Amino acid sequence: MTHAAGQSLRVARPSALVRFLHRHEGWRGYLLMAPALLLMAAAIIFPIGMTLVMSTWSLSGYDMVATPGLGNYTAMAEHPMFRVLILRSLTIALTCTAVTVLLCYPMAYFVAFHGGRHKAMWLIVMTLPFWTSYLLRVFAWKVVLGYEGVLNTGLIGLGIVDEPIAALLYSQTAVTIVLAHSWAAFALLPIYVSLEKIDRSYLEAAADLGDGPMKRFWRITFPLSLPGVVAAFIMMFVPTVGEYITPAMVGGPDGMMIGNLIQAMFGPMNNWPAGAALAVVMMLTIGLAGLVFVVLDRLLRR
Amino acid sequence: MDVLDQLGAVREGKLSRRAFNRSLFAVGISTVMMPVLPRRALAAPEDHATWFTWGGFDIPDYFDEYVAKRGELPNFSTYGSAEEALNKLQSGFVADIAMPCMTDVPRWSETGLFQPIDTSRLSNWPDIMPDLWNVPYNLKDGKPWLVPWEWGQTSIVYRTDLFELQGEESWDMLWDQRYAGRLGMLGGGGDAWWCAAIKAGVPFDQIHTDEAFEKISAVLREQRPLIRVYSDDTTSTDTALAAGELVACMAWNSSAVSLIGQGVPVKFAKPKEGALTWVCGQMLHAQAPNLDSAYDILDSLMSEAASAALIGGSGYGGSNRKAYDRFTDDELAALGLSRNPLEILEAGHLGIPQTAEWDRRMTETWEQIKLGF
Numbered sequence: 001m002t003h004a005a006g007q008s009l010r011v012a013r014p015s016a017l018v019r020f021l022h023r024h025e026g027w028r029g030y031l032l033m034a035p036a037l038l039l040m041a042a043a044i045i046f047p048i049g050m051t052l053v054m055s056t057w058s059l060s061g062y063d064m065v066a067t068p069g070l071g072n073y074t075a076m077a078e079h080p081m082f083r084v085l086i087l088r089s090l091t092i093a094l095t096c097t098a099v100t101v102l103l104c105y106p107m108a109y110f111v112a113f114h115g116g117r118h119k120a121m122w123l124i125v126m127t128l129p130f131w132t133s134y135l136l137r138v139f140a141w142k143v144v145l146g147y148e149g150v151l152n153t154g155l156i157g158l159g160i161v162d163e164p165i166a167a168l169l170y171s172q173t174a175v176t177i178v179l180a181h182s183w184a185a186f187a188l189l190p191i192y193v194s195l196e197k198i199d200r201s202y203l204e205a206a207a208d209l210g211d212g213p214m215k216r217f218w219r220i221t222f223p224l225s226l227p228g229v230v231a232a233f234i235m236m237f238v239p240t241v242g243e244y245i246t247p248a249m250v251g252g253p254d255g256m257m258i259g260n261l262i263q264a265m266f267g268p269m270n271n272w273p274a275g276a277a278l279a280v281v282m283m284l285t286i287g288l289a290g291l292v293f294v295v296l297d298r299l300l301r302r
Numbered sequence: 303m304d305v306l307d308q309l310g311a312v313r314e315g316k317l318s319r320r321a322f323n324r325s326l327f328a329v330g331i332s333t334v335m336m337p338v339l340p341r342r343a344l345a346a347p348e349d350h351a352t353w354f355t356w357g358g359f360d361i362p363d364y365f366d367e368y369v370a371k372r373g374e375l376p377n378f379s380t381y382g383s384a385e386e387a388l389n390k391l392q393s394g395f396v397a398d399i400a401m402p403c404m405t406d407v408p409r410w411s412e413t414g415l416f417q418p419i420d421t422s423r424l425s426n427w428p429d430i431m432p433d434l435w436n437v438p439y440n441l442k443d444g445k446p447w448l449v450p451w452e453w454g455q456t457s458i459v460y461r462t463d464l465f466e467l468q469g470e471e472s473w474d475m476l477w478d479q480r481y482a483g484r485l486g487m488l489g490g491g492g493d494a495w496w497c498a499a500i501k502a503g504v505p506f507d508q509i510h511t512d513e514a515f516e517k518i519s520a521v522l523r524e525q526r527p528l529i530r531v532y533s534d535d536t537t538s539t540d541t542a543l544a545a546g547e548l549v550a551c552m553a554w555n556s557s558a559v560s561l562i563g564q565g566v567p568v569k570f571a572k573p574k575e576g577a578l579t580w581v582c583g584q585m586l587h588a589q590a591p592n593l594d595s596a597y598d599i600l601d602s603l604m605s606e607a608a609s610a611a612l613i614g615g616s617g618y619g620g621s622n623r624k625a626y627d628r629f630t631d632d633e634l635a636a637l638g639l640s641r642n643p644l645e646i647l648e649a650g651h652l653g654i655p656q657t658a659e660w661d662r663r664m665t666e667t668w669e670q671i672k673l674g675f
Contacts (some may be wrong), residue, residue, distance in 0.1 A: 012498065079675070080675065081670060081674075084675075116342065120480075125394075143660075146545070146547070147542065147545045147547035148545045148546075148547075164547075166483055166484075166530070166547070167408060170530055170531050211379070213355040235344055252530060252531050253526060253529055253530075253531070253532060253672060253673075253674065254674065256672075256674075257674050260673075261669075264673075266668045267385075267386055267668060268385035268389060268490075268491070268665050269390055269662070269665050269666050269669055270385070270388075270389050270392070270660075270662065270665070271666070295599065
C-alpha cells in the first residue's frame, strides 16, 4: 500500500456500537423497526393490555375497584344475553360478508379481465361511494329503506305491495343490507388484486387445449383467486362483528349486536370493567373465527 | 414543473417517476400548510364556554343577549340522555355548563364535578320563578346547584287520524296490541322507566323498592314486542310519526309542537294516569375553563327573550316569569303550559331524586330489557 511521504494511513476504529451492529444482524433489524414498534406498543399493545386489566376489576358506586377477579367473566357465562348477542353478531357478519363477497366477485372479475386501459378509472368509480362519510351512507340507507323511502314507494307504485314493508327498516335484515353495502370496498379490492395476479398465459394454454370459457373459469381462475376471496372474507368479517353504528341506527330493538352492548356498558350503564370483559371475549371470538379462516386459507393454498 | 406541462406529460404517458413524486410532495406540503396560514384571521373558539345540552337546543334562538355582548354564539355539545351526559362528564369531558334535570341534582352534585352558581352574577335571576328552584336539595349555602331553564311533560304524541282511541287517553296507548310494531319509546331510562312506573301504578316514592323493579320490568318486557324503535333522536321519531310509520310515541312537548306546526294531525296526550313532569336546568362545572363566558350563557338563557323562544318554539315552559306575559292564556293552555308551573307539574308525576346505586340498577335493567332479556 502506497501513501504520501510523511503521512500515515489512519483509519479510525469504528465505535463499539457500530462493531456490535455490524456483527449482529438481528439487532440491526430491531433498531430499524424500533420507531414503528414503539408506536404499536403505545397505541395498540398498551390499550389492549389496559382493557385486559380493567376486565378483571369491579364496580362500587360510580368508581372502579382495582382488585383483580374473574367476576365479570362468570357473570357473562351465566346470563344468556351475551351468548345470544355474540351469536347474532357472528351470524349477521357471516351473512353480509358472504353476500358482499358473492356480489363483489363479478365486479372485480370485470375490472381485472375486461378493464383494459381504464382499470384505474373503474376502480375509482366503484369505490367512489365510499369516499363519503360512513355515517352519511347509513343515513342514506335509512332514506332508501324507510317507510316512505325509495324502495317502499317504488314497490307500492309498481303495485307489488299495497302497504309499505315495515320489516325493511329497524330489523336484522336492515342491518345486514346496510353492512353489506358499507364494507363492499374492503371485499372488492382484495379479490381484484388476486384476480389481477393470475397469469393470463394459463388461460391461453387452457383455451388452446380445448377448454371453453366456463371450464377455464372454474378450473383456473376461480381456484387461483381463492386466496383473495378468503382475504376479502377476513377483511370484511372481522370489523363487521363489532359493528355498533349501523345496528344502532337501523337495527331497531331486535337488530342490536354485541357492539351496542359494549357501548351501553361504557356509556349509560357506566360499567367499564364489564364492558372491557365483553370486549376481551369478543376479541377472542373473532380470533377463533379468524383462525378458522387462516386454516381454510392454508388448505386452499395446497 | 408547470402544472399544464405535467398534465400533458400524463396524457402522453411520459411522466417520470421523479417528476410525479415531486408534484405529490408539493401537493402534500401545500395541503398541510393550508390550515396553518389563515388561522390568524379566524376568531379563537376557545374563548367561548361550551354548553353541553340535549340535542335540539343548540340553536341561536336563546342567545340574543349573549351575541349582543360577545358577538358570536358559544360552543355547543349535545347528548341524548342524562345518563349519557353524566357518563361523558365523569370520563373527563369538561363542558362549562351541562343541563340535567332537577331529579338528577343530588347525584350530580355529589360527584364533585359541579359548583353552586353565584346568582348575584345573573342579571335575569330575579325574574326566575322561585317555585322551580327553591327545593332543599338544590341549595348549598343559599346558592343553587341548578338554575331552572325549562319545565314540561313527557307524554305520548299520537296520530289522531291513525290511532283509534278506546276511551280516554292513557299510558295504555303505548301498550296497545292493535298497533304492534307501530309504537315508539324514548331510549333513555330517565323518561321510559318513570313512565312505565306510572303505567304499572307504582307510586314514585316506592320506585326504589325491589317490588317496584319487578313490576316495572314486567310491564316493559310486555311492551317490547310492540315497539318499533327505542330512540333518543326526536328527529327520527317525529319523521316516523309524520310518515305514519309510528302511530304513537313517547315524546316531549317539542315533538307535538313541531309536528303540529308542519300540519301533521297529532295530539300531545293527557293520559288519565298523569304525565311525567320535570324541571330541567343548567349546572356549572367545577373546573369550568371559561367562567365569565359561562355566566353570560346562563344569563342569556335566563332572559325573557330566551324563555319566550322556548315557549313559542318548542312548547316547553320557560323559567322567566316575564316571558309568559307575551302569551295569552289560551295559547299557553294549547301548549299544555300555565303561568303557574306548579299547577301542571303537580297535576302530573314529578320525579323524585334517587341514589346513584338506584340509577345504575335502573339503567342496567333498562338496557337489558331493551336488548330483549
